[in-house]
Amino acid sequence: MPIRKRERKKMKNGYVYEVYINYYDNGIKNRYSKSGFRTWKDAKNHEAMIYAKLEKKGNVQKKCKKTFDQVYQEFLEIGCGNYQENTVTSTKNIYNTFLHKEIGNKLITTFNYAFLQNYFNSKSKQGLATNKNIKKAINRILDFSVKLGYIETNPINLVSVKGIDTTRNENKVISDNDFQLIIKRLSEKETFKYMTYRIALIIGYYTGLRVSEVLGLEKEDIDFQNNTISVKRKLVYKGLRKQDFYTTQQMKSKKSHAVIPLALPLKQELQKWFRINPYEKIICDENGYYINPNTMGQDIKAITNKEGIHFHFHMLRHTFSTKLVLGNVDIKTTQELMRHSNFNTTMSLYTHINDEHKQEVINEIFSK
Structure with a gap:
């Protein structure tokens, strides 16, 4: 259903309402969500406004306030089904070892070229193979973010990755x-x-x-x-x-x-x-x-x-x-x-x- 309850301990009644809408933009499935509505009526009014925008423009322009950690969790829940088991496991290992503590609390909307390039520049003394695997993990999550409309484009392919090459070619x-x-x-x-x-x-x-x-x-x-x-x-x-x-x-x-x-x-x-x-x-x-x-x-x-x-x-x-x-x-x-x-x-x-x-x-x- 487009409207659902979500637990919120700080609220007097213990919950808030969330508007949750799936839609297609140019054949790509997207999702819009907004939480924090105190009453079902408020959520219903917001839902009607979003549907009106969808009918008029075909998509919803929204400012995503989710962190990389939050998007990663959504990726594990609904976005990794097309990946092989070993790829998902590799992504989890990279995320838990590096990404969670280094950039997990950053807003997903800050993941532009400059941010990502600076991040990888700071890791230039790390192994090249490790950095390449980190880039692949970020790419999967950012691709997922684009599909959901959290960000417009994925800039990871513009980023150059350096590091210590320990391979013996x-x-x-x-x-x-x-x-x-x-x-x-x-x-x-x-x-x-x-x-x-x-x-x-x-x-x-x-x-x-x-x-x-x-x-x-x-x-x-x-x-x-x-x-x-x-x-x-x-x-x-x-x-x-x-x-x-x-x-x-x-x-x-x-x-x-x-x-x-x-x-x-x-x-x-x-x-x-x-x-x-x-x-x-x-x-x-x-x-x-x-x-x-x-x-x-x-x-x-x-x-x-x-x-x-x-x-x-x-x-x-x-x-x-x-x-x-x-x-x-x-x-x-x-x-x-x-x-x-x-x-x-x-x-x-x-x-x-x-x-x-x-x-x-x-x-x-x-x-x-």
Whole structure:
């Protein structure tokens, strides 16, 4: 209903009335709300005035007095339904760690270019990757604010973000020798846990799947007769306890759902693993439960650090894409195998890898 009661302890009767109206502006759903009316009649009169404005202009011009904290809470209630679980969890973590205490009490209407640029300038000594994630979180909330009519535009794309770049770009691809050494060290452990880690890395190496996709695979997804793998679910784990992990078919994009080829070396490895692993989950612990990718990463890092190898799971995806590009696989096929939803992503990949390869060739020639 357009008018509803809201608890207000300071009021003599313990409540006030709020006008709450949903409307569409150029096909975009918006919401108008105003609270503080002492009587139902006052709220009804205000409602009539707003409807008159809507009929005349098609939208309502209003001065929003809500803080970033308040809009964030509304975002969690009604605005995050189209985002993946991991994205929502990431937004919550960023908000609780940084945004709530730093800018949560600021009015949403103050979030213009100057305010946001000054905010990120003050964080220039922080990690670049962290700042980029903060920018993404703010972007989601400001986009939501625009839809509700709290602000007219979202200026976040105008803002430049700086910070300390701690990534090691030179090691985004793992060499065959380093990969085989990691596999060898995992094999030497001779426990179910490390055998599981081993098969997870081998799957990532031969498919380029993301870690959440690898950990969500089940035996029914592997078709040994037609040599294919059905990628149709991923593990949801961020912000959850291990016993609460679950899989979802809501993938990163529509292109993420795909049937991809099963490479012969991977087929042989999986056939051997299926005889050892009694569970339907391909990647699981000795009791058949999902494994924590963070724990897996830490355990593998303990091994790679001893060998002096820089490694994280996503490097397997970079390695897979690099092998496709340098193997002269055509762009369309590469896009399908990488399951990129945007062709430009694949084109950027080709440009980046080829430029790096040219640099390596020049350096090799003139270092002799």
